[in-house]
Amino acid sequence: MRTSIATVSLSGALTEKLTAAARAGFDGVEIFENDLLASPLTPEEVRARCADLGLSIDLYQPMRDIEAVPAEEFGRNLRRAEHKFRLMERLGADTVLVCSSVSPLAEDDDALAAFQLRRLAELAEGFGIRVAYEALAWGRHVSTYDHAWRIVEAADHPALGTCLDSFHILARGSDPKGIEDIPGEKIFFLQLADAPLMAMDVLQWSRHYRCFPGQGGFDVAGLVGHVMRAGYEGPLSLEVFNDVFRQAEAGPTAVDALRSLLVLQESVGLTEPPAPVVPTGIAFAELVTPDVEPLSEILEALGFARTARHRSKPVDLWQQGEARLLLNTGPAARRDGTQLAAVGLESPDPAGAARRAEALLAPVLPRRRAPEDAPLDAVAAPDGTELFFCATDRPGLPSWTGDFEPVAHKPPVAGGVHRIDHLALTQPWHQFDEAALFHHSVLGLGAQESVDVADPYGLLRSRAVTNADGSVRIALGVGAAPSADEGGRAQHIALATDDIVTAARRFRDAGGRPLPIPANYYDDLAAKYELADGELEAYRELGILYDRDADGAFRHCYTETVGRVFFELVQRDAGHRGYGAQNAPVRLAAQHVRRPVR
Amino acid sequence: MRTSIATVSLSGALTEKLTAAARAGFDGVEIFENDLLASPLTPEEVRARCADLGLSIDLYQPMRDIEAVPAEEFGRNLRRAEHKFRLMERLGADTVLVCSSVSPLAEDDDALAAFQLRRLAELAEGFGIRVAYEALAWGRHVSTYDHAWRIVEAADHPALGTCLDSFHILARGSDPKGIEDIPGEKIFFLQLADAPLMAMDVLQWSRHYRCFPGQGGFDVAGLVGHVMRAGYEGPLSLEVFNDVFRQAEAGPTAVDALRSLLVLQESVGLTEPPAPVVPTGIAFAELVTPDVEPLSEILEALGFARTARHRSKPVDLWQQGEARLLLNTGPAARRDGTQLAAVGLESPDPAGAARRAEALLAPVLPRRRAPEDAPLDAVAAPDGTELFFCATDRPGLPSWTGDFEPVAHKPPVAGGVHRIDHLALTQPWHQFDEAALFHHSVLGLGAQESVDVADPYGLLRSRAVTNADGSVRIALGVGAAPSADEGGRAQHIALATDDIVTAARRFRDAGGRPLPIPANYYDDLAAKYELADGELEAYRELGILYDRDADGAFRHCYTETVGRVFFELVQRDAGHRGYGAQNAPVRLAAQHVRRPVR
Structure with a gap:
């Protein structure tokens, strides 16, 4: 399938967005109107720039509040549309997105909506333009894809079709199966976005939290499957409004975006890239x-x-x-x-x-x-x-x-570290979600839930990716906001041991400096758990932290930090899948007290 | 009333939080357990530090998942509680917060909850400790303040009372009037937080978006009025979980926090600070x-x-x-x-x-x-x-x-600028909400709604504060995240004119360099509005932007930027209250193209 991306999904001026999309390998773009308005390039120059970059202009968007309005208002809307069709001619764009109206003037009258959309399509036809009508999840009277389709069907004009947007469909909880009842050639366009599952106002959710397919909680692939079975042959196009992407460099975001579409196409059987080879x-x-x-x-x-x-x-x-x-x-x-x-x-x-x-x-x-x-x-x-x-x-x-x-060396000591338990890697702030998708799709690692961790100077987020048997575990971390804070940027290597008390004691006796843990932490452990005789005392002596859930215990302690790096000793009960997140605030506070060695 | 603040509301290590609270002028603190656990100070040292700073420890918090559980589990809970009561003795704290249980073990059995809370209170009494039971908005079986109070009343023990939290009460939409039916001496504690009105999961809302009273959309003052009429005599205490405050410097945050309590006390008639003198x-x-x-x-x-x-x-x-x-x-x-x-x-x-x-x-x-x-x-x-x-x-x-x-000067030209229309001031990222509250409470200016504005490199937020006749207007702005971006930090002075075309033409003819606005913007204006003959052409020639709503039109244009500062010419129809937010993306993009003079 051809791939496309809406310019609103990327940061920067229009030319930066186009360059980033082309370099990443997209076939086309949707031109978001505000990006064109703010550009010093004329429509003809934008057209030429896209041609130079090998990008088609797949969609011009959006036109708003067109349909189901009183005749006089509709007259003004047609006048506005004609202006835009002329602009699209100059731009070389042949499909325009029309969103279902949110205007207080709009009437709840499907026949009127169909009549006026047909009029709009007749006008568009004269310019060789197709109109793709889409239901916004918060549309005033039309907010579901099947309703938008019924109106398109009633209008019955070759230059009028529907545009499907995975966010609007899945955020409403609509069943996407009905898409298969729409003739493929009447699906003029398909916009894709994922989003984390959040219980919040759908407009705010849409405007700030959309993300690329595979980064959120929607079954975007399932929806695309239905659209394919309907016979859709247009591009797969990403339209993502996201506060973070707006600030991130356009180049890497465009690459991450295209990767999400490649993975999506694989998951619905449209392509067969080399299979993942999961590390062991x-x-x-x-x-x-x-x-x-x-x-x-x-x-x-x-x-x-x-x-x-x-x-x-x-x-x-x-x-x-x-x-x-x-x-x-x-x-x-x-x-x-x-x-x-x-x-x-x-x-x-x-x-x-x-x-x-x-x-x-x-x-x-x-x-x-x-x-x-x-x-x-x-x-x-x-x-x-x-x-x-x-x-x-x-x-x-x-x-x-x-x-x-x-080289000659002493024989290894018994009962020490036997392997790397996990690596903790701090990610660039603007690429946390991309990092998880990268490790999942490229390496075939499974992503665990994201957890919040309170550092004294701000909230951190952490998300682990692992293989099935836990022999590869990588904890991806990120600060709550871009920050030069040292603790947030630290990386660490966690080393597995079967006996953390022995390993930690040997470390200390050999001159190692464990990260000191406050006595108050151990008072709390004593309140929470009834530990075996001597266990708490050993933990307190050696700065060992303890966590437990239904799957067993997790014991861990830390070295001091060198540059950006520190080490952790980990004794993990077989079933335990955590990383001591509950103890992280205490560890982070202790690291702020004790600055890095260099 | 005495004032207090929960340590979780401020950034940093426990000692930093205590110092910031004392310097701002708070009388006391709630010690959030995790802050104590992560501190290298012993409880006795924390107690001494608070005493040195003149702070009382008004609350130790929280204890969770105590009540309405099977007997064996409750035995473990009492053991845990006894540990914490010993700790509170060392700390010199005499009131503990117990949150309604979220445990899957908890039973929907008010009699059992009351019986076990009474047992807990009996234990607490031996340590001279009072237990304040609070309904979390997402408690498993107890989620409203009146339900929590019924259980406290049934338990009927002098060492057991209730804790009221404005967030939990107002986020649930409960009617706070019923608070007046609780005897004042049984309200052991009052925690205050505001929050922006958001349709979202209440737990996430509470954990990330709370703010200080007056910064959000809740009627916190109204709630406090009810609590006062009930006869409450304890402190007014702020408990605010906020991602931004976690990263902001503790000192200024503590001052903003106390200011919010001073304004709150004024608004419920508890204090009478000098009245606001609104600038003219x-x-x-x-x-x-x-x-x-x-x-x-x-x-x-x-x-x-x-x-x-x-x-x-x-x-x-x-x-x-x-x-x-x-x-x-x-x-x-x-x-x-x-x-x-x-x-x-x-x-x-x-x-x-x-x-x-x-x-x-x-x-x-x-x-x-x-x-x-x-x-x-x-x-x-x-x-x-x-x-x-x-x-x-x-x-x-x-x-x-x-x-x-x-000094000698030429006579002023006729028909030019006659006054300052507004000032636009970029705020420190971590203090956007505080800035609005400051201008509102200190200067007596009214705050308008906050609006989002898309800069090519990130979303900005803007919120205007004005006096009643609009003769003082200040637009407070902030970037979406801390950033060194020049455009985001710019300030500007908007100058009012009655004839922007004449003023802008004179500016240009006198050698001024107006900010160039893309031709595409004017094509869009032509599509949107039917302007008088020659109007569009004049705007295009002079880089004038145009906005209109039901209250009239707003015409404006910009100079180049010098350092952090640029100027705007504004012709505002009498009733128009906006600032051209719709045109801001175009202006911001143009400013990125045209870098500051120096």
Whole structure:
């Protein structure tokens, strides 16, 4: 199917929007009237710019408050419409969106609405223009798609059809099955938007909270299925009013938007991109740092050993059980300070995973960094984290471990960390929803519910994506508003242990500095839970936090922060799917008290 | 009445919150449990800190999911409560908030709820603690204040009373009149919050959108009246969960919070602060600028003349009709660039206006800047703008004009600008609601509805405050999120004319550079309105924008921007109350195309 996007969905001036849409790969655009009015380009220049960019103009929108009004008012409306049809001629747009009236002048009279829409269509026909009539969810008398269709049917004019909008249909709770009763050629246009499920005023919901398909709670794919079965052959077009997207850079938003349409087409069987290859574990996490000392001290105290060194680059491999961390002191580190730069995902089919990612518009990174390196498939996540698809020490496939030369080291300690439990990655503020959709669609990870977490200086949101057995867990986090706040931007690596008390005690006894947790927290734990003898005392001594739900317990503690990065020790009962969100406010407050090491 | 605030209403660590509350002048605080848990201070240290700051601890909160549960569960709840009562002893808090249960274990059994709450009260009594039971609007079985009171009444224990929360009562739409049937001594606590009227899930509404009384749409004062008539003698306490306040600096938020309680007490007749003195006009607007040239050129082209110079400071008075602008090139200008720094409000009683402002916690500025200056009463608005209360050339009162020495100038041109129509001031992002409340309560201006305006790079909000005859109009604006965007932070001065075409033409012919408006805008005007012959052409030629509603027309055009400041020419039909919001997106887009002069 052809893909299109309404210019209102993207930030910036009209030319920026058009450029972003074309670069992302859209086939066409809907020109939102206010974007044209505010542009210094003439309609002819906009037409030429779209042609240069390879974009068709699929829709001009909207025309409002046209139908079911007294004759004199309708005369003025026709005059207004004629102006717009002339404009559309100059623009080269052949379909116009007419929204059902919200005017207090509009009468509850379907026959009058049909009569006047037919008149409008007759006028449009003379300009070679088609009129697509759409029911706004808050239309004065016409607010459902089937009602709009009945009026179109009654008007019975070839230049008049209907426009379906997934938001207006699904926000009203209408059953989209009836769409199949509309002849496909009378569905002139299809606008798609998702939205989080919210109990709120539908106009406000629509104007501020729409999002791209797959980011919200609507069954947009199901609706598209019905539209396809009706025989619709026009473009799939995104029309999203969203306060965040209005502020976000147009380029990345356009890419995220098109990705949502690609995933949507796959889910209704319209396309078959390479299938997702779900990662089966975390092969490694790579930290860049300008100074290896503070991280090395923490890793040693945690029981990690430096087991290998990259053959050609300043990168060390630190290992404990299946937990592997790369410490990179290369040039990027000196530029960006200490941060989590890359994640190795253990993949059943690295090349297939990369093909999937590329098909879904993830930027593909060069397979080899240096001639002597093993080829590795990698893409960039929306937050810039590099994702490597790995086959660690598996026969027949190149392994990243081959680039490393073992170095002498002490044998690992028993009963320490055995793998990475999860990674927590702070996302760019404007791309939180996109990040979840990226990890879901590109990597095939399932998204858990979003949770709010109170930091002393603002509310944070967190949403985890995981594979089925929990061997890959990534917690995506974001602040409540754009902010330079250090705590909000921190990333962390959570390390799984089977015995957190032993692991935390060893860390402390080896000179590690656990994040201090206030005594008041433990008084509260004592009030909430009856813990075994000595358990509370050990937690208090070692700064261990405790959470429990019906699926078991979650025990965790934290190291200090180096640059943007800190570590967490986690002892997770088998069924527990949480991340200690209940304890996060206490942890965040403690981190504000204790500033990062550097 | 004593005033109190819940720590959850303010940003930061517990100690920051306490300090901010005390400095603003609150008498006491509610300690929100999570703030204590996250604090490194012991309960004894918190108690001592509060005592040092002169704050009482009026409430410890909340205890949840206590009542109407199976016996075994209730046993655990009592154990938990005993822990908390011990903690409250250490803290020196004698009242605890118990919220109606949301637990799935809770039974719909008022007798059981009363029996268990009585047991809880018996336990509390031993610690000298009072239990205040409150109906959450989303409580599982108890969600209205009268239901909670019936249970308290049935439990019949001196250590058990009810807590009333204006949000929970008014969000449910309950009639607060019934409060008067509760004996005052059984109302153990009163929590106050306002909220904008929104049709949304009540839990989300409560957790994210509460605001201070007077900032929202609830009749909080009416509710307080009922509570007073019931005989309540405890504190008026603010409990506000608000995403914005969580991020805002605690100090200013605490001041705004206390101001809201002062205004509330006045409105229910509990206090009598000096009465508001509503300004009757705009005496002057003062611009600071490091370089007087670009502004002088614009003012000259607009028909202003430099009529006087300050006797001792580098400040010029430019005048045209009743429109007076001060251009200040003093030290502040070199620090902050060109901006609107002060507004002179014509006041029937300048000293009275200043007394009102001071009583409502506005920072009072020194009356005399230099020994030779006329004494002037002035305060700072929340955005830092200095507000001078002026008596311009009125007998018996000092006039600011006396500080100025007339200079020779050309006679004013006829038919130009005659006064300042309005000022548009961008507010700090975190203080938009506070700004409206400040202007309303301190200056006695009426607040109009808030409107959204689409800037190409994000949604802006604007809300005007005016006096009754429209001779003082201030449009308060804010971006959708904290942002360094230049357009969002701009301020402007709108100048009233009776003939905008003549005024705009003279401006252009005198070398002024009007903000260019796209031709597409005028095509749309032609479609929308049938204007008189030549009218559209004149607008197009001069960059004049046009808006019309039932109350008449609004015509306006803009100069280029200097620093943060630009000017608008306005021709307003007598009844029109708007500010051209419909045209704002076009103006904002044009300003992004045309960057400020410096």
